[in-house]
Amino acid sequence: MKLFGEIIKEKREEKGLFLRQVSALMELDQAIISKLERQERKASREQVLKFAEIYDLNPDDLIISWRSDKVAYELMNEENAEQILKVAETKVKYLKKK
Amino acid sequence: MKLFGEIIKEKREEKGLFLRQVSALMELDQAIISKLERQERKASREQVLKFAEIYDLNPDDLIISWRSDKVAYELMNEENAEQILKVAETKVKYLKKK
């Protein structure tokens, strides 16, 4: 189970690309990409999809990774994180119906 | 399973308080409290704890309700919400260790 940043870093290296090059492809400053790879900043949904495109990754899988990271970081300092997630699951189902 | 806003609204009514009065106790505009009760705005952690105090609710339980709401609202429009939550659970455990 890898974090989003780890995935896009590994994939970039697999493809043998430099930040500079990805930067050009994404039209995004390389400093930011560096930060995304080290989980220092959160990507936007559009950026995630762009990464999926560039690196030939399944967009849904990448979105799941990105999103779950976000939730996990939000809750990592929370006392009852696990319980919160359980309750959230019920609530999501409930809210989706509405 | 009630949403945070529903809980604080019900409790207020149980105690027979008007928004105006809660507003005074919380030192917070009644318009905002109205919005919190209808889930139109998100409370801050301090506000949640203040509510727990005023309404004699278990702070941890209220935090869980508030936090899980937040997560659920974030994910309610997400295709793979359930999977995201599952992965997030693993990641939380992993991040907590670090």
Add this chain to the structure above:
DNA sequence: ACTGATTTGACTATTTTTGTCAAATCAATT
């Protein structure tokens, strides 16, 4: 030490969130 890649941090711009306020709406009562 030199080169090229990555990381860092200061800065600005943009977006999002928060609270204030007054007016509008709603519900009950007369």
Add this chain to the structure above:
DNA sequence: AATTGATTTGACAAAAATAGTCAAATCAGT
């Protein structure tokens, strides 16, 4: 249907969080 009091709404401003730009610093290999 007019009055009263409670709640809701929406426009606005202040404050906080987030996003991107840039240049300099660091790092790794030769």
